[in-house]
Amino acid sequence: MCRLFGLSSAPVRARATFWLLDAPDSLSRQSHRDPDGTGLGYFDALGVPHLHKAPIAAYEDRCFGQEAEHVESATFLAHVRYASTGSLEERNTHPFLQEGRLFAHNGVIEGLDALDAELGDDRSLVAGDTDSERFFALITREIRTHGGDVAAGIEHAARWVAGHLPVYALNVVLATRDELWALRYPDTHELYVLDRDAGGRHGDRHLDHSGARGRMRVRSQDLAATPAVVIASERMDDNPRWRLLRSGELLHVGPRLDITSRVALPDPPVHRLTLTDLRPEAAASQKAG
Numbered sequence: 001m002c003r004l005f006g007l008s009s010a011p012v013r014a015r016a017t018f019w020l021l022d023a024p025d026s027l028s029r030q031s032h033r034d035p036d037g038t039g040l041g042y043f044d045a046l047g048v049p050h051l052h053k054a055p056i057a058a059y060e061d062r063c064f065g066q067e068a069e070h071v072e073s074a075t076f077l078a079h080v081r082y083a084s085t086g087s088l089e090e091r092n093t094h095p096f097l098q099e100g101r102l103f104a105h106n107g108v109i110e111g112l113d114a115l116d117a118e119l120g121d122d123r124s125l126v127a128g129d130t131d132s133e134r135f136f137a138l139i140t141r142e143i144r145t146h147g148g149d150v151a152a153g154i155e156h157a158a159r160w161v162a163g164h165l166p167v168y169a170l171n172v173v174l175a176t177r178d179e180l181w182a183l184r185y186p187d188t189h190e191l192y193v194l195d196r197d198a199g200g201r202h203g204d205r206h207l208d209h210s211g212a213r214g215r216m217r218v219r220s221q222d223l224a225a226t227p228a229v230v231i232a233s234e235r236m237d238d239n240p241r242w243r244l245l246r247s248g249e250l251l252h253v254g255p256r257l258d259i260t261s262r263v264a265l266p267d268p269p270v271h272r273l274t275l276t277d278l279r280p281e282a283a284a285s286q287k288a289g
Helices: 026-031 059-066 112-125 131-145 150-164 280-287
Strands: 003-008 014-019 037-043 049-055 069-073 075-081 096-098 101-106 171-175 180-184 192-196 207-210 217-220 228-232 249-253 259-263
Touching: 003 101, 003 171, 003 180, 014 075, 037 069, 037 101, 049 069, 049 101, 069 075, 075 101, 075 171, 096 131, 101 131, 112 131, 112 150, 131 150, 150 171, 150 180, 150 249, 180 228, 207 228, 228 249
Parallel strands: none
Antiparallel strands: 003 075, 003 228, 014 069, 014 217, 037 049, 037 075, 096 101, 101 171, 171 180, 180 249, 192 228, 207 217, 249 259
16 A cells, blocks of 8 residues: 655754665565655745655656655655556656645545536646545645635545545645644554654654665654654554554644644545455555555
């Protein structure tokens, strides 16, 4: 399945190094297909969002994903894609950018014609072919409708999708220059949060996180002295403070690392999909990783 990773050290800007395609071991390579795209989003000192991303359609794209990306920001968003909808092109590679916000998604939404109809003129926000970017456009519209309230935008968009479209999963992370939001819905895929003290569990360690299957690695020397909040698709180290978000939980990390959360979607989707309901390529994307 796709890998989501969000990190905030706000209000402190931290330097971090990302390897989005750390080479998998031989057993992983035998058991899981290769990813279809990698992407990293962050904000410069002026708050301008930047994206480094590429589809994995060629050897050159894989080299891009394995190279170290040295960046500085108060918030970061990284994603490793296994394609379920949309071709292997940069425009279909996460994260996506709309109205100054960064977004990445893990899951499958079907009924895209109905979603396009609901978007109406806001379909113009969508540059690619994915269900993920369409869902982001719905969130963006709902944020506008609710006067810039990001949490309300995510909740209302997710409620509409859950009530009208077939859904396999809606795990998302959304970032601004100094805030993060995350939604796990329903309980199809895992999504974890770590409220990390400066120096980690031992008090004197830099951050060095690595996915269990070798798909993403993140290192930050600055976080030896600075607290942070991490959101990820899996526990990425042995810190006992990792917590699994509840089904339907919407979590917010504020501009000073204050964490609030609530179960915003307590009910399951009206039309909840299983793996056997998905097209073969979509089902493969949700099992890989």
